[in-house]
Amino acid sequence: LVRRGKRCRVEKATIAAWGQWKITYSGQQLNQQDFDCWLQVIDMAKFTGTGRAVQFSVIEMLKAMGKKAGNSQYQWLRASLDRMFEGTVRMSSTDGDQYNGRLIDAYSYSERNHAYTLRVNPELAELFGTDYTRMLLAARQDLRTDLAKWLQGYVCSHRALPKDPHRIKIDRLHKLCGSQSAAKEFTRMLKKSLTDLQRVGVVEHWDITADKVVEFVRTYRKSLPVENDGISHTDH
Numbered sequence: 230l231v232r233r234g235k236r237c238r239v240e241k242a243t244i245a246a247w248g249q250w251k252i253t254y255s256g257q258q259l260n261q262q263d264f265d266c267w268l269q270v271i272d273m274a275k276f277t278g279t280g281r282a283v284q285f286s287v288i289e290m291l292k293a294m295g296k297k298a299g300n301s302q303y304q305w306l307r308a309s310l311d312r313m314f315e316g317t318v319r320m321s322s323t324d325g326d327q328y329n330g331r332l333i334d335a336y337s338y339s340e341r342n343h344a345y346t347l348r349v350n351p352e353l354a355e356l357f358g359t360d361y362t363r364m365l366l367a368a369r370q371d372l373r374t375d376l377a378k379w380l381q382g383y384v385c386s387h388r389a390l391p392k393d394p395h396r397i398k399i400d401r402l403h404k405l406c407g408s409q410s411a412a413k414e415f416t417r418m419l420k421k422s423l424t425d426l427q428r429v430g431v432v433e434h435w436d437i438t439a440d441k442v443v444e445f446v447r448t449y450r451k452s453l454p455v456e457n458d459g460i461s462h463t464d465h
Contacts, residue, residue, distance in 0.1 A: 236257050236258040236260075237257075237258055238256065238257050238258070239254060239255060239256070239258060240255050241253040241254075241255050241319065242254050242255070244407070249322045249323045249324065250320055250321070250322050251320070251321050251322075252318065252319070252320050253318070253319045254316060254317070254318055254319075255316065255317050255319075256312065256315050256316025256317060257312045257315065257316060259312060259313070259316065260375065261375040261378040261379060262305075262309065263309050263312060263313065264378070264382070265294055265369060265378075266290075266294065266306065266309045266310070266313070267313060267332060268362055268365055268366055268369070269290060269293050269294055269366070270283060270333070270347070270349055271349060271354055271362050272293075272362050272363065272366060273285055273293075274349050274354060275362075281348065282346050282347065282348055283345075283346070283347055283348070283349065284344060284345070284346045285344065285345055286342065286343055286344045286345075287303055287306060287343045287344065287345070288343070290306060290345075291306065294370075295370040303343075307338070310333060310336055310345070310347070313331070313332040313333045314331060314332070314333045314335070314336060315331075316331065316332060317329060317330065317331055318330060318331070318332065318353065328352060330350050330352060330353060331350055332349070332350055332353060333347055333348070333349055333350065334347075334348040334349065334350055335347065335348050336348070364385060365381060365382065365385060368381060368426075368429040368430065368431055369381065371428075371429045372425055372426070372429060373425055374418070374421070374422055374425070376406065376408065376418050376419070376422045377421075377422035377425045377426060379406050380406075380419075380422050380423065380426060381426060381431050383402075383405070383406075384426065384431055384432060384445060384447055385431070385447070387447075388447075389445055389446050389447040390446065390447070390449075391433075391434075391446050394434075394444045394445060394446045395444070395445055395446075395447075396442050396443070396444050397442065397443050398441060398442050398443075399412075399415070399416055399419065399437070399441045399442070399443055400412070400441070402419070402443060403415050416437075416441075419437075419443070420437065423435045423443075423445065430448050431447070431448060432445050432446065432447060432448060433446045433447060433448040434446040
C-alpha cells in the first residue's frame with residue numbers, strides 16, 4: 230500500500246504475489262488509484278482487443294472512475310499513465326517461466342480533443358479477464374479505503390468457499406499488502422476493511438480467530454467463474 234503523496238522510485242522491488250509466482254516492479258511506486266486507472270483501461274480495451282489501440286477522452290475516463298473533471302484530475306491522469314508506461318514488471322514462476330514488460334506499451338495525447346490513444350500490454354492484460362475486471366470495477370468506487378481496495382483484489386484472486394474458507398495469518402497479510410502501519414493499527418483497519426467488503430457484497434462472511442488468522446468466504450455470482458489460486462492482483 231503506497232500512501233498518497235510523494236512517491237519513491239524502486240528497483241526490482243518484490244510485490245505481493247501468491248502461489249508459484251514471484252513479481253518484481255521497477256519504476257515510480259504505484260498505488261490503488263493507479264490500479265483503478267489500469268482496470269478502466271483494460272475494461273475499455275475489451276472492445277478493441279488487447280494489443281490494439283484504445284481511444285478515450287479525459288472526461289470519459291474520469292467519469293468512468295467517478296472523478297470530477299478538473300485541471301488537477303487531468304494532471305493526475307497524465308501522471309498515472311506516465312507511471313504505468315515507465316514502470317516495468319518482471320514475473321517468474323517456480324517452473325522457470327519468466328516475463329518482463331510494461332503495463333502500457335505506448336500512448337499519445339491530443340491536446341485539441343483532450344483524448345488519449347494507447348496500447349495496453351497484451352500479455353499482462355490477459356491476466357485480467359473481462360469477468361474479473363468487471364467484478365473488481367463493480368465495487369471499487371464504493372470502497373472507502375485503499376486497504377479495502379487492495380483486499381478486494383486479494384479476495385477475488387482466491388478460492389474461498391463456505392466449506393473451504395480462505396485462511397491467512399494477519400502478519401502474513403500485513404507483509405503482503407506492504408502496509409506501514411503498526412500491527413495493532415493494521416488489525417483495526419483490517420477489520421474495518423473486511424466489514425466494508427461485506428457491505429458491498431465482495432465477502433459473504435469473515436472472521437478473525439483467537440490465533441490471529443483471517444478467515445473469509447467470497448460472494449460468488451452465478452455469472453462469474455470461480456478463480457483458481459493465483460496471483461494476488463495488487464499494486465503493492
